[in-house]
Amino acid sequence: MPDRLPLFPLGSVLFPGLTMPLHVFEERYRQLISELLEPAEDAGEARRFGVVGIELGHEVGATAAHQLSDVGCMAEVRSVRRHDDGRYDLVVEGGSRFRVEEIDDPDDEHPYLRAATTLIPDELGDGAEEQAERVGRLFRVYCQRLTGIGLPTKPPADFPADPLPLSYAVSAALVLDQRDKQALLEADHAAARLELASTLMRRENRVLNALPTLPAGQLLRREINLN
Incomplete structure (x- = not known):
């Protein structure tokens, strides 16, 4: 069954095993990061979100669902710094790849995008x-x-x-x-x-x-x- 994952759309691509610095300033994504950092039973899962590429234009509200790549990469938070004004500086490390199956429209509770996703297994392939x-x-x-x-x-x-x-x-x-x-x-x-x-x-x-x-x-x- 697909897992639901908060999405962080970017004009860049995150790869498994590689790190990426992020600066989070938009209000809805500040909320996303704040929720991820809240204590939870499974802290590892709580500090993960999906980085997915923006293929066309800018990510704006519900229309972003039609602009995102079908495949993204799990981002695992390795370090975080919160500024006094609520912005965040993060360093994330790429985890598993995933395929976006269905994107939820933002709402009052979750103003950022979320999606049903399935993990993509890594294989060597011939040669x-x-x-x-x-x-x-x-x-x-x-x-x-x-x-x-x-x-x-x-x-x-x-x-x-x-x-x-x-x-x-x-x-x-x-x-x-x-x-x-x-x-x-x-x-x-x-x-x-x-x-x-x-x-x-x-x-x-x-x-x-x-x-x-x-x-x-x-x-x-x-x-x-x-x-």
Whole structure:
């Protein structure tokens, strides 16, 4: 039976095992976070909500149901800071992926979106190990291309080698538009995600190779996501 989950729509994609900073300022989402942080019998469950991508326009009331991606990622609260004016700064970590089955309209009790969701199991898929080796090579080239245009970058020392966590880590690390990121999140299994990441990296490597050297910058810096 689908679980009902509060939703936090974003113009960004959260991946399992990866962290994301959030700044919560809108009143209805302040209420969501406040309710999540209230003591409960199962504190773990109480500190989880769903991050789901906004595919079209801005998330406004009930019309948001027609603008959200079908697949999202569970967000588990790792740290929280409440400001005096009621805003929150959070760091969340991606948990399981889920599929949105049915979205409830906001009401007076729950002014934020909620949805019936089902968890999506993670599978390796055929050829995941071979795909992981290919992705590792392409990602090293990708980092070299970024360095070549004046953005010094190298693979993190703790980058995972196992196909499943690697598929998510590379997906999160690549500088791509939201549509590409969402496609990576929705891939059927690790092998398919790694294959898609390889295709995207080959494209990005060609583009980066054609660019002139840029002034020093922070293309890969982590931005704080706003609700």
